[in-house]
Amino acid sequence: MLQRNKQPFVLFQRAGTRNWSMRFSMGGQQIRKSLGTEDEIEAQRLATEIWHEANYRNKNGLLPQAKPFAVVAEEFIDHVAKESARGERSPYHPQHWPPVIRRYFVGFFGNRRTKQWRRPNTSRPRTGANGRKAIEFAKDKNAIEVGSWARCRLSSTR
Structure with missing residues (x-):
């Protein structure tokens, strides 16, 4: 049977x-x-x-469901503050990083889930006016491709 x-x-x-x-x-x-x-x-x-x-x-140690970027950013800010309190980071990090992260990164990525991000298209790299990799939007419009996002220049258009 x-x-x-x-x-x-x-x-x-x-x-x-x-x-x-x-x-x-x-x-x-x-x-x-x-x-x-x-x-x-x-x-x-x-x-x-x-x-x-x-x-x-x-x-692989990841959450089964993706979190919104804003939640991940706040967890990172808390992590930086704890590391600074233990002396593992400079004391200015928890003072200067949170406003930048909240204003630019959370302001741009908002509540998009991190699972919706795509890898940048490396076969045809797109560059911004300054010659660095810029953020690329996928066909989905809700999903985004992130190149060197720590150094990218954020535009006001979504």
């Missing part, structure tokens, strides 16, 4: 929609995601792909 392998996720349809959703637990988090399809076979394929990606991220 053949037994079907147990899936590490659950597929379900919410009331009021024909689209499939999935849920699973990983890294101490309950993750729910809409799959955006009415086809059960396609939903099964997408759910398997999403679960494998989350599992890969979890095994």
